[in-house]
Amino acid sequence: MKLKKSTLTIFAIVCGLLMIAPIYFLVVGAFKTPDTVFDLSLHLSNFTFDNIKQVFSETNIVRAIVNSLIVSVTVTVVAMLIHAMAGYALARLNFPGKTFTFGWIISTLMVPFSVIMIPLYMVVQNLGMANSYLGLIVPMIFNAYGIFLFRQFYLEFPKELEEAAYVEGLSIAGTFFRLVLPLSKPIIVPLTIGFFTANWNNYLWPMIINQKEELNVVQVALANIVGGGYETEWSVMLAAALISAIPTFILFFIVQRHLVEGVKTTGIK
Amino acid sequence: MKLWKKLMTIGFVLTLIVMAGCSSDSDGESGDTVTLTFSDFHSEADQEFFEGLVDEYNKVQDEVKIEYTTTGNLTDYSNTKLPVAFANNEGPDIFMTSPGDFQKYADAGVLADLSPYFKDGVKEDFLPSALEAVTVDDKILALPFELELLGLYYNKTMFEEANLEVPKTWDELLAAAKELTTDEVAGIALPTDKGAYLNFIWYPFLWQNGGSVLNEDGTKSTFNTPEVAEALDIWGSFFQEGAAPSKLQIDPTDIGNLGGGTAAMQIVGTWAIPMLENEYADGDFGLAPIPIPEGGKPATAAGGWKFAVNANSEHVKEAAEFVMWAVGDDKERPLKYVTETKFAYAPRQSVVEEGEEFYDKGLRKVFTEEIYDSAIPEPKFGAEVVDAVGEALQNVMFGGMSGKEAAKIADEKIQSILDSKK
Amino acid sequence: MKRMKKNRRKRNEVVTAYAFLLPNLVGLTVFVFFPMIYAFYVSLHDWNALSPKVFIGFDNYIEMASDKRWWASVGRTFLFTLIYVPALYCLSLFFAVILNNLKQKYQSIARTMFLLPFAITSVISAVIWMFLYDPRNGVLNQFLSSLGFDKLEFLGSTNQALVSIVAVILWINIGYNMIIFMASIKEIPKDYYEAAKIDGASAWRAFRSITFPLLRGTSTFILIVTMIASFTVFDQIMVMTSGGPASSTEVSVLYIYKQAFEFLNMGYASALAVILFLIIFILSLAQLRLYTKKG
Known part of the structure; x- marks a missing residue:
């Protein structure tokens, strides 16, 4: 039995290494001179910080990172709260029109973004949110994915806990906020990763809705450095991609430590 | 529990920041100044040039204030940003258009007629063919400011080592490409993906062989001819015989394919010269006109972006005046762009003459002396026609079709597109 | 007395449910549903x-019936889904189970490695893979x-391009779906397995009779969401092949995008989107039904 576990460990780590192998290209390429960027070896003589420096000198990347943080964190936090509420209502509470509401919410997942881009612009423009943080944030909060996953989680959530709370005289809302929500960490963690990453990497929507340079998010700012013209500076592009991925990497390391134990195993005791 | 509380606090603080950020948002409209928006897709040196242009214009007069924004990717700019903005009546007052999408903007009537705003003698100064390419019903709907020509760039060292002459005919070109192909080096780098650029690089082959996509007045397809079929076949044979790679690592517009040593030849435009001089100065590169078929006549395509003014703008006159000031007035500004910022030809005779000595420098001389006279402006077909031509090319490149079959299918498609537009 | 309390409780439940749903319903109506209705109007x-x-x-819908290129793209979308969805499902579940059996320290390392590709923007991952796939100098061909072995053309071949793209999108998404499975596996009480062990059940048997059935809810979620995502896949294909070579990767959304933004046939593109929506809707409904029926 012991041996088997170590075989599994080795297998998993080897697969993991294969998964990150393509990223090696990104990391190494970001520190190479433009003419050696396609050479995958690690010659120290070709090592340079110029690409990184160029990214920092050609655009106000710090400002763009701050903007992206504001947008992604706000969207994620607000989305977690209201999606959890909706998911809980759909999983646990009985009310007229439940099945229809659920079906309707799921159906909003099924439209390709490129199709609703024009009317969405129209809505946001008419609400006076274009060229502001609100225009970047508010439309991105509403997404059936989170509601769907929270509902799934609460369907399997142990009922006994809530019943105990009702006996103690807590209202439904009180039970949810004081008891259920804090125990929802196992699902909040993956969803935080998903929402933050999706919004951090969002490019199309911010590009369309915002014209103000001071509100540029990371992806737009980086596209402005490497895009345009007829030549692509691969080394700079990879450096830009690496910089843009680092905050997400950091988030992964921070939050996924919390992805350890389930509700049933910790909550009941 | 703790994590959740932390997140809530962060969220609350951020919401406050956002609210604060929004309340300070005010419109900068003041006094009698007219504010115009100018949006394009340039980056780096080009972006600096246009920024400089706008700054200068904002300084030299005080009736108009121009706000410049750039989207750093030209596909996103012309296929997403502009259509979404126009669809919501939020189109910029001044923007840029290429031959690839000129027709759709012209058809929709969003391009303002610029002819009333030419200063005396300037209209005559423009190359007739360049203005013709932007004229619909005697209205000049855009203003060209650069002409980018195509040529065959090659690696001299590789040619010498293989003991090859620079190809002058299609057959020689194909033979040389095959000869120079090795495991590491592609004989010739050509665009592989469907799109306006693929057609742009192919048009010289079509024209050299006497073929055309549409008839003179653009009402009938002329695609189902032996001339077109032959031009498709030669193009297809580069791919079918493995002399041109089926996929490129670097963009086909980027001279890095040749410069980096992964291709022995590449058909690219004038824009490649500064890049070759700066980034790949160590290599020994040559430039020649695109080879022609037996008995054909030399031809190359001339592309380039054009200034356009939004016909629905409240300030067409002011916008048009800026455009004229920028590239249709003195010679210094347009010349600076096509010589210092990048390398292209100006579509105005006086500007080309002004920059005469510059146009003889290095490889530029080949363009000026051997290629310039054979230039034909990139045609302004609608996007669906462009797509049908692209489909024909893809079919000979990857679909295993003969030029004749591909031409026939595309011909029917193009004709039905033309018929449905009537 | 007791009944009154129960009734009040029931009313309270309905009110709370609507209050909990309200922000989402308003937001989804304004920012998603209204644009959807507008797209139908445009169609x-x-x-x-x-x-x-x-x-x-309904002229756009009539025109669509005879648009061969559209139906070919729908066929390709189905093909893509038939390869991608089962592959993603099996691989992420497989690795979730494997990783779940590792010691905490190794589990955390492996999980991070699987998740890292998810952090990179889809455009950049597409670019990285274009280099790996290069027919002449790409790492994969050097390895082959x-x-x-013979070198492969990957994205340059009409037969291999679609599968090559599937592989990239799998690479991006396996880690994320894996952690959703893992979160769900953690909810399965450990004593179930201990009981099975005492009965002498093999690991495979334990998986089949405990893990797999208890994951049915999560599985349905992942299958539906992945299917929807694969019917609306766009970014990576646009960057890697823009539908080529010779239209072999032109899936429905790519064709809709071309009609909308390259040809500016917004009305026609919206009609295509409405039909695509109906296809996805029917398939999702069927999957949900299948799930509730069995349960």
């Missing part, structure tokens, strides 16, 4: 986005020829 028009719309009834 009844001839509209090039630049000039006023012309009402043409060092093993004595």
Whole structure:
């Protein structure tokens, strides 16, 4: 039995290494001179910080990172709260029109973004949110994915806990906020990763809705450095991609430590 | 529990920041100044040039204030940003258009007629063919400011080592490409993906062989001819015989394919010269006109972006005046762009003459002396026609079709597109 | 007395449910549902986005019936889904189970490694893979020829391009779906397995009779969401092949995008999107039904 576990460990780590192998290209390429960027070896003589420096000198990347943080964190936090509420209502509470509401919410997942881009612009423009943080944030909060996953989680959530709370005289809302929500960490963690990453990497929507340079998010700012013209500076592009991925990497390391134990195993005791 | 509380606090603080950020948002409209928006897709040196242009214009007069924004990717700019903005009546007052999408903007009537705003003698100064390419019903709907020509760039060292002459005919070109192909080096780098650029690089082959996509007045397809079929076949044979790679690592517009040593030849435009001089100065590169078929006549395509003014703008006159000031007035500004910022030809005779000595420098001389006279402006077909031509090319490149079959299918498609537009 | 309390409780439940749903319903209506309805409205028009719309009834839908290129793209989308969805499902579940059996320290390392590709923007991952896939100098071909195999064309071949793209999208998404499975596996009480062990059940048997059935809810979620995502896949294909070579990777959303933004046939593109929506809707409904019926 012991041996088997170590075989599994080795297998998993080897697969993991294969998964990150393509990223090696990104990391190494970001520190190479433009003419050696396609050479995958690690010659120290070709090592340079110029690409990184160029990214920092050609655009106000710090400002763009701050903007992206504001947008992604706000969207994620607000989305977690209201999606959890909706998911809980759909999983646990009985009310007229439940099945229809659920079906309707799921159906909003099924439209390709490129199709609703024009009317969405129209809505946001008419609400006076274009060229502001609100225009970047508010439309991105509403997404059936989170509601769907929270509902799934609460369907399997142990009922006994809530019943105990009702006996103690807590209202439904009180039970949810004081008891259920804090125990929802196992699902909040993956969803935080998903929402933050999706919004951090969002490019199309911010590009369309915002014209103000001071509100540029990371992806737009980086596209402005490497895009345009007829030549692509691969080394700079990879450096830009690496910089843009680092905050997400950091988030992964921070939050996924919390992805350890389930509700049933910790909550009941 | 703790994590959740932390997140809530962060969220609350951020919401406050956002609210604060929004309340300070005010419109900068003041006094009698007219504010115009100018949006394009340039980056780096080009972006600096246009920024400089706008700054200068904002300084030299005080009736108009121009706000410049750039989207750093030209596909996103012309296929997403502009259509979404126009669809919501939020189109910029001044923007840029290429031959690839000129027709759709012209058809929709969003391009303002610029002819009333030419200063005396300037209209005559423009190359007739360049203005013709932007004229619909005697209205000049855009203003060209650069002409980018195509040529065959090659690696001299590789040619010498293989003991090859620079190809002058299609057959020689194909033979040389095959000869120079090795495991590491592609004989010739050509665009592989469907799109306006693929057609742009192919048009010289079509024209050299006497073929055309549409008839003179653009009402009938002329695609189902032996001339077109032959031009498709030669193009297809580069791919079918493995002399041109089926996929490129670097963009086909980027001279890095040749410069980096992964291709022995590449058909690219004038824009490649500064890049070759700066980034790949160590290599020994040559430039020649695109080879022609037996008995054909030399031809190359001339592309380039054009200034356009939004016909629905409240300030067409002011916008048009800026455009004229920028590239249709003195010679210094347009010349600076096509010589210092990048390398292209100006579509105005006086500007080309002004920059005469510059146009003889290095490889530029080949363009000026051997290629310039054979230039034909990139045609302004609608996007669906462009797509049908692209489909024909893809079919000979990857679909295993003969030029004749591909031409026939595309011909029917193009004709039905033309018929449905009537 | 007791009944009154129960009734009040029931009323309270309904009120709370609506209050909990309200922010989402308002937001989804304004920012997703209204744009959807608008797209349907546009689909009844001839509209090039630049000039006023012309009402043409259901002409766009009639035109679509004979649009071979559209139906070919729908076929390709189905093919893509049939490869991608089962592959993603099996691989992420497989690795979730494997990783779940590791010691905490190794589990955390492996999980991070699987998740990292998810952090990179889809455009950049597409670019990285274009280099790996390069027919001449790409790493994969160098590897293949060092093993004595023939080089492959990957994205440059009409047969291999679609599968090559599937592989990239799998690479991006396996880690994320894996952690969703893992979160769900953690909810399965450990004593179930201990009981099975005492009964002498093999690991495979334990998986089949405990893990797999208890994951049915999560599985349905992942299958539906992945299917929807694969029917609306766009970014990576646009960057890697823009539908080529010779249209072999032109999936439905790519064709819709071309009609909308390259040809500016907004009305027609919206009609295509409405039909695609109906296809996805029916398939999702069928999956949900299948799930509730069994349960």
